[in-house]
Amino acid sequence: TGPLGQGFANAVGMAFASKMFAKEFNNAKNSIIDHYIYAILSDGDLMEGISSEAASFAGHIGLGNIIYIYDDNRITIEGSTDAAFSEDVQSRFASYNWHVQKIDGHNFYEIEEAIVNAQKEENKPSIIIARTRIAKGSPNKEGSEHSHGSPLGVEEIKQAKMNIGCDPDLHFFVPQRVYDIMAERGRELADKHNEWNRRFKDQIKGELKKKWDTFFNLPDILSLKDDLPVFETGKAVATRSASGKVLEALFGKLPNIIGGSADLAPSNKSFVSGYEETGRGSIGRNIHFGIREHAMGAIQNGISSYGGFLPYSATFLAFADYMRPAIRLASMSGLHTVYLFTHDSIFVGEDGPTHQPIEHIASLRAIPKLTVIRPADAEETREAWLSAIDNRFGPTALILTRHDIPVIERKFGKAQNLNKGAYIIWDADSDPDILLIATGSEVHISIEAAKKLKDKGINARVISFPSWELFEKQSEDYKKMIFPEAVNKRIVIEAGIKMGWEKYAGIDGLYITIDQFGASAPYKVLAERFGFTEENILAKVIEYFKQ
């Protein structure tokens, strides 16, 4: 499942998804969804903070379908866990409301008994602490870190085999008895599988079958368009608020969209009223992840891997760093997930530089296969959501403003062009002298600047460029149409670092960006200070044009 701790939280997501399915499709007589989620854990998994976050979340909800076996071998790469790990795992997990058992991990009867006990516990996740010896039987490396990452060696393997009762000269040997047991177990499971299929057909039919199918077949986004909000030109709407309104409409259309925030729902506009909530002992489409961004990302990956759901998560853009390892894995695994990152620039205001993203948009763009979209207004925000739904084999991050920005008057290119990644949103009447390339809250001020530039005899084209990844998928012809090669005076306007924009505006481009940490002040003061005003853009562009 990737670096340590990810699998712990992934499995919590799977267990959660399973409970959601059970809620939607089981009835009193027929439990179609009635399986367990198993995982094997290491010391490393338990030391990583993400597992604490996920354990506390799972215990809070009471995910009784979780059965984890902790391979308590007391060895890490640097040696005995005495070096860094002496906590009482048993009482720690009990404190998270988990069912905890301690066994000898080499005793098959104890393992079986513990698993059966764990299955019986319906209201708490289970962890089985299985004390083991790493490289058991190896005369020189049992219980040593030297058996962790390197092979035992031929002689050591022979002796280890003898010590655990195997023939040292047989390689990859499976006794006939094991074949027999597995064959019998295979027949048992095939019967169970057939029986489950019968129960499934018996129960999932008619309206319930239709519902089931909607979980596994997202509709064409064209069929959603008519039910989504339209935003009036000129009105001031924060894109986070537009996203909230679109999400609300989507909840009504797509029963399998679920998600929530790491305790910032009122700010992220990620809670949808009128739908059930996940809480202590309860399951609902509105999830309270708690202040646990990393686990949120990895639980979301687990939900997505389980299948059937389109999970979203939400936090401030500055905290995307906390969940970055999970976003990377979603990208690598091609998971269909959506991230709502609001408060997307210094325009967060008074919270100051620790809460003001500067390098975050760039650092998300750096992750392969992640689609990053920073819509220019409420209209583009609706289209960004549709693009995220349509991006079925990878994650999408929506980068949204805290502050109100106007819905842009569109004479040149409609908001639907967002799906091309970049498009002309305002143009001079004749061939452009310069290109103003902007994203998000910087687009509308770029348009205002372009209008003034025209009065001064400079023909500026304004390109709304919400998504690099979507743009790179377009034809070369389209790319050249938007960015004519002849126009080499190019200006990038984005309230973040310039890194990477050189690809589009070149070594000699003008960059109105922020390449330092922010500051604490009301957002209009910050706009002045960091040069994101129409006047400053105008002055800089005129100076650049004259060069």
Next chain:
Amino acid sequence: TGPLGQGFANAVGMAFASKMFAKEFNNAKNSIIDHYIYAILSDGDLMEGISSEAASFAGHIGLGNIIYIYDDNRITIEGSTDAAFSEDVQSRFASYNWHVQKIDGHNFYEIEEAIVNAQKEENKPSIIIARTRIAKGSPNKEGSEHSHGSPLGVEEIKQAKMNIGCDPDLHFFVPQRVYDIMAERGRELADKHNEWNRRFKDQIKGELKKKWDTFFNLPDILSLKDDLPVFETGKAVATRSASGKVLEALFGKLPNIIGGSADLAPSNKSFVSGYEETGRGSIGRNIHFGIREHAMGAIQNGISSYGGFLPYSATFLAFADYMRPAIRLASMSGLHTVYLFTHDSIFVGEDGPTHQPIEHIASLRAIPKLTVIRPADAEETREAWLSAIDNRFGPTALILTRHDIPVIERKFGKAQNLNKGAYIIWDADSDPDILLIATGSEVHISIEAAKKLKDKGINARVISFPSWELFEKQSEDYKKMIFPEAVNKRIVIEAGIKMGWEKYAGIDGLYITIDQFGASAPYKVLAERFGFTEENILAKVIEYFKQ
């Protein structure tokens, strides 16, 4: 201290630094360093995984000088903690080997008693769980999330003041009795301060004073040069191994350099033999952080903030994502810290894409004020360490190879040029036709390719470009000398994403980079597959040159 959870781990770092100082400078008679580290925690701090990591670490070592007060108000932004947080904090912290007390957080006598108890506990960190009511006294908002992020309002404040026994019409009022108590306390503390200064002068003198001064005055790096290893040209040395040898030499010269790895010391070459270790109940310069990258970064920030120490930490480059929020804060705070990120590319090999950094060098370069250095060989690695020591007002990340690479023959520019960020490491006899821009393990193959290109009549200059940040500090003249404007055929060769390199090689540059996730195979197979061979570079450059 920044986003939630950071302060928890920062204070663990400060407490650790204090214990290290006590060990170095206290004696049986005289405890110069004898203070406590206090912090106030919220529900959010406890939910974040980083606090679990730091708590487990602090409990393991037994940092008895920590006194944390947890403001248990049971309210988060989304409402009651019932939404997402019901763990038993008391038994959780007891499981980490902490001293735990529960009090009424509005009762001053209980607060005082609990702090005195915590001070008496010398072998365990202390947490005081103080049950409080948020906005106490407010008639409508006491105990509600609506008092978390927004002002109470004039009328509500008046009534709250009445309810807690204050005059509702007085603003910013301090009763005379409080002035008197504070003045008396001030005199008491001034006496204590004077007494401490006397004890300090009495004890810290002679050799001990010299030692003290070395902690607070790092020597000029020129004075260190002669004692650091020199690496023989042509020899194959992984830069992680070179770093280990340099670190060993530095340990002998600088008594205040301390650090360790998140359980990858044998791989990171970050453990220095012959010096004491931090472990259960013990303190030493070699720290075992456990598999806790995020807390490692934030503990390191705490050590650095405390003063006197130069802390380093180590892990695989792919796991830099786990500690990214702490690296960002080190950068913002201008802390002097060093990160050793080894296994710096797909050449990690068989561990596969989850452990192969692709976008990580770029995403670290994205963080303002962080200096990122990827040395080309063992010689540059020594210089990179010196640069990190010299970078006193900010963090430095060293990006190091797992695999052996040759120590480069230097006819053109010495390894000391690393401090300029980029320099000519190989040049054609006449003016260059093209520039080969490379970093780390890609430099030596670029030189081999350049030699072959010369045979084919193409004059290539090879630029070793270990650090963008160091290069950007150079004069415009120097920059143009290395990158002559006339040479617009530029090739970048780096085993990572190309994002940002366009600044140096332009829109029409050739990029031999990796813009997708890696794969699992022996490193030589990966070099073929991803085109990082002399032959492939040669073929691509020749094709590009002809265009």
